[in-house]
Amino acid sequence: MKKVMVFGKPGSGKSTLSKRLANKLGLPLHQIDLMAYQPNGLAVGRSQFEQVHSRLLCSESWICDGLGPISAFNQRLELADTLIYIDLPYSISYWLVTKRLFKSIYKKPEGWPEGCSVLKGTIESYKFLRRSRAFWNDDFFNALQQKGQGKSIYRVKSLTELSELEHTLKQ
DSSP: OOEEEEEESTTSSHHHHHHHHHHHHTOOEEEHHHHHBOTTSOBOOHHHHHHHHHHHHHSSOEEEESOOSHHHHHHHHHHOSEEEEEOOOHHHHHHHHHHHHHHTTTSOOTTOOTTOOHHHHHHHHHHHHHHGGGTSSHHHHHHHHHHTTTSEEEEEOSHHHHHHHHHHHHO
């Protein structure tokens, strides 16, 4: 396990899992949102993102947390040896996004760009969740299995499975 992708819906625990895995496995962690957004919350220019992303892809090992532009996602998909798709039910995703907002009163969320409004991010997460049924679905997973042949693929469909996976991968 040298190149790991962790992806899924907003608020699903990608950043928390990625950070724990990076610490346990000794792999460098790259959070796509931190690459794609400036500290003020505005998106970085596409060419700037692609430069940083290209350097990441040339690295010997990494854990990537997040989606980013689809073209960049597909590039990472080709190079990764381990794919972790956190596919929690939508009701849980909405709850976790809301929980993240409330917790942000006391602590900045994992993987959250510095200076970005958690309230604005939460609203965007709700919008993304509403639109994402067209993307995060069984067709996506079937395509992922096709593209991911020869790779370790984990599909996490509950919080219990997420906890079990974290425990399994730590060993």
